[in-house]
Amino acid sequence: MNTPHTSGPLASLKINHTAIRVPDFGSAVAWYADKLDFRVKQTVSVAGLSFSFLYPAGDDSFHFELMAGPGAAERPTYNDLHDSYNMSGWHHPGFSVDSVDAVIDELKRRNVTIASEPHDVPAMGLRVAFFADPWGNLFEVIQPITQ
DSSP: OOOOOOSSGGGGOOOOEEEEEESOHHHHHHHHHHHHOOEEEEEEEETTEEEEEEEOTTOSSOEEEEEEOTTOOOOOOOSSGGGGGGSOSOOOOEEEOSOHHHHHHHHHHTTOEEEEEEEEETTTTEEEEEEEOTTSOEEEEEEEOOO
C-alpha cells in the first residue's frame, strides 16, 4: 500500500460532501428526511436551482448537497445491483452502520427500494447491502464481518 502524503497542498483533501441532482426539490428533501432521517441544515437558491444541504442523522462531518430544478435528465432506476454496473461515473456512496441487516429491515419497512440484500464479501471483510432513492441513486451500507 502507498504511504500517505503528509505535506503539500493536496495533503489537506478531506471528503466534505457529494451532490445529487434531482428533478423535484420538495419531493427529494422529503424523501431523504422521511426515509433516511437526514437533517436539512441549509437551503438556498442559486442560478435557478434550489440547493439543500442534508446531513445523516448522526454525522455532521459529511453531507449531501441536493440540487434541484428544471432540466434534470433521468437516470436509470435499479432494482438489482448488477444492472447498475453498466453505467459509468460515480456508482454509490457507502455508509458505515452498526448492523446492515437492521438498517435494511428498517428501509424495507419504510418502502425504500433494496437493490441488493445483505450479504458477506469475505475478500473485503465486509457485510454489505445496497438501496436506491427514487431518482436512481444507489447507496451502500457496510459493516465489518465479525469473526
